[in-house]
Amino acid sequence: MTVVKAVTCPVCGCLCDDIELTVRNGRIIKVKNGCAMCEAKFLSHASDHRPTKSMIRREGKLVEVSLEEAVRKAAEILVDASYPVLYGWSSTSCEATKVGIELCEEIGGVIDNTAVVCHGPSILAVQQVGIPSCTLGQVRHRADLIIYWGCDPWSAHPRHIERYTAFSEGRFEKSAWRTYINKVKALVGSKKIESAIRRLAIKSWEPAVARVEKSPSQYLSREGRKLIVVDVRRTKTAEMADYFIQVEPGKDYELFKAMRALIRDQEIEVDRVAGVPVEYLEDVVDVMVSCDFGAIFFGLGLTMGSAKLKNIEEAIRLTRDLNMRTKFIIMPMRGHFNVAGANIVSTWETGYPFAVDFSLGYPRYNPGETSVVDILLRKESDAALVIASDPVSNFPHKASEHLVQKPLIVIDAHMNVTASMADVFIPAAMVGIEAEGTAYRMDHVPIPLKKVVDPPEGVFSDEEILRLILSEVRKIKKERMEAG
Amino acid sequence: MELLIKNGYVFDPLNGINGEKMDIAVKSGKIVEKVSKKAKVIDASGMTVMPGGVDIHSHIAGGKVNSGRMLRPEDHFRDVEKKTAVTRSGVGYSIPSTFTTGYRYARMGWTTVMDPAMPPLEAKHTHEELSDIPIIDKASYPLLGDWWFVLEYLRDGRIEECARHVAWMLKATKGYAIKIVNPGGLEAWGFGRNVHSINDPIPNFCITPREIIRGLCKVNKLLHLPHTIHLHTNNLGMPGNYLTTLETMRCVEDMYDGGKPVMHITHCQFSAFKGEDWRTFDTGAEEIAEYMNAHSHVTLDMGQVIFTDTTTMTADGPFQYTLYTLTGNKWVNHDVETETSSGIVPFQYRPKSAVHATQWSIGLELALLIKDPWKIFLTTDHPNAGPFIGYPQVIAWLMSCKAREETLKKLHPKARKKSLLPTINREFSLYDIAVVTRAGQALALGLTFKGHLGVGADADIAIYNINPEKLDPSRDYEAVIKAFGCAAYTIKGGDIVVENGEVLKHVPGATLWVNVETCKPCEMEVDEGLKRRFREYWTVEYENYPVDEHYLAISRKINVKADV
């Protein structure tokens, strides 16, 4: 029995790297420090339902074949295609993505990652206005105001709050730092905060805005960090917040606008914005400008709403405005553990974070045109390779339909819905458990992924499989060129 | 493989060779005395032969550079590189993708490039990109000036332990030199503040920028690092900052023992501003040059402005914020816990802006007024003052009064009036150019095997289509620009990688890093208590922090022995 320390959890964008695993006979039997999602993932490597054999569809049925045969078939599909798409990448290593990009360039296809269906709008917004942000430790050390907007970390990023924000301990989090900050400002600031809190505490946030009862979070003292949640519904995270602002669905944009106006001391003519009484909003804005370090984390609640791009742009503009008054940062809550890494690698090799089209021999980027969902909806692709992702379960129906109609290659550790519809399926090792590599946390900090146990016999990593396909593609191209 | 470069006019300042016609022999990647008859011959008659270019300061890799790429698709759209049978595709312009970066340097005959700003926590990112950049050798400087451990050790007067920590950090980040950016200012920026002189106390740490600079300068000596401390001054980019710069240079005067310099001030143009504000903005180059001509303990690089659309990116978060408030452009800020900050703002330098035009003038004034070319090197602080592909243009400005006059004509009249350039008629020779683009840089970096063509040196060689006997660079500066933009040959480690500006080979380059052997281990490596402190300071585990050597495509370790 061995214990492996400082293992990185390959599940969500928190990328906690303090996991301790107990391994016996090549199986992980105990997971320490992780959340429930983490535990489930690490224990799943030994599941009996893992596919371990490559498969090819023959006469409508997936039949087992050798790895070589599957690789050959996959390479043929890709070489024969004139406009293939390579999709997934957010749950694999950067090393695998690099090979993927090389493969895509070789076959003149389109490579796109799952950002396109989650934080794509966030990236587009950043390309419009930029983003004031930081690493998570900066929040842990310094932030006295945390705002979760349109996200529910308690459920989706279970350790985010304890490791990086409200429940974490930082250098300046306690009394000490106040004395260092410009004294006058601190005095005014803390009084403002205290009075705001007092006011908010006696008022009831009815009906749309509700102040939550004192939560299980006794760590959140009045003087210490404050946690605000803005969401359309009362999530688990909202239950723990000092304040919960219930915004009317689809009205986030109005709320940002109003806050920006209030920061600039402009009058607002209406009583309520997005269902929130303006006087409450004034108090909240007061807390925001008088904090010493504020952090906004936002999630799919903003990127999937009807206003999408406009929402995020306005959220970033709000953060920029706040920097005129104090220190404020904003950060998207990236979902898959390496979606940030997929964007990052793609950017350094091609200049663009997702939706990169190589059909003209150089990288081209035009989301809406070169993004995979749009290509599928226009029925333009004639083959696809899907890796570490299950698009059939979450793409629009029409897009999935086209995806599975054309030759489809799937590389995955599990037989998911997309895999079950593949023409070529190659089982993969679980990266971060059975294969090493690198992943980037939601704040762009690179963290190594460990290989803790061996993959099942005959199963290779994404990176290795892609390399095999790439060299087979080159071989076929050469053969055909020589044959004339 | 053997190679013989025949009959070129060789400019090899470190070996005192000034345009002599001679042959250069290459074997197994090194310069050798002679080669056998089987050697491949390159006929370099009528051409200029120099050591491969060395760049002491160019932001080519890492989190900040990549955020710039991500921020600016519009930077790439019109500047693309197609895949060829041997090269990968990519994009430019001011923040080229990794492959393109390597090719473009190689096409100009540059073979060694130092990335000057690596946040230690994100060092793996920097190295992943560096390893991806083909052909050229490279290295990176970890940002250590605002690192909490450094601040605390210096505050407590524990200089030797500080030195051992820095040694550990260089090893952990696979770094090359100590980088200091706006010392103290970055820590202050954590709460949205800054420091405004080298004597300002740094909030929360009871220490001043002066103490950081002096402390790390001492550390640098204790560790015998090949390069000096590499400093981006306080108040960078602010009118009147030439005084801060002078004070900064003065503050380490006593550490100079007559041997190697003890400090490198980078992109000095940005730190040589006179005037009370942007309206009275003026050049402080004369004062800096005067100081430099009287002292030998500092080296500089230019940070020369090129009139173009570019992307500014530094670890100086508060400076980038100021730039954002001045321009209203898009703005990225990225503070890194316990270590540093960074910011990015797209920027256009326009000749018709009085300030930008004066900045352009300052860079050249510095290079031309400082008499000794071994004291100031050619850079554009890529991409801050302009992308590195502008080097040939800068070379032309240095070599030709006429080239400078042409540009002066286009400037804002106010800037033209203030410019000292019309009073300067110095023109650089090819020898001087070889000093400021390779020999001087290699010497300052302590890269003994680069920047020259002596026996035993790396066979990194650039051959340009310049016949020094026929071409008058002063008059025909356009030909100079063309020749330096498109090397006749670039040879990297004995491999012909470029011919007539065309990349022939995609080969990996090495990553250089300094492995300091200390007399005893740094506390952190042995003390469990400190390891706990590590966990409190950062959000990653101690074990996951260092950059494993496998992140380096080719690892080239430079061993040094420390005093501590």
Ligand code: SF4
């Ligand atoms: S919060 Fe995310 S990364 Fe951390 S242990 Fe849970 S699933 Fe893993």
Ligand SMILES: [Zn+2]
């Ligand atoms: Zn720089």
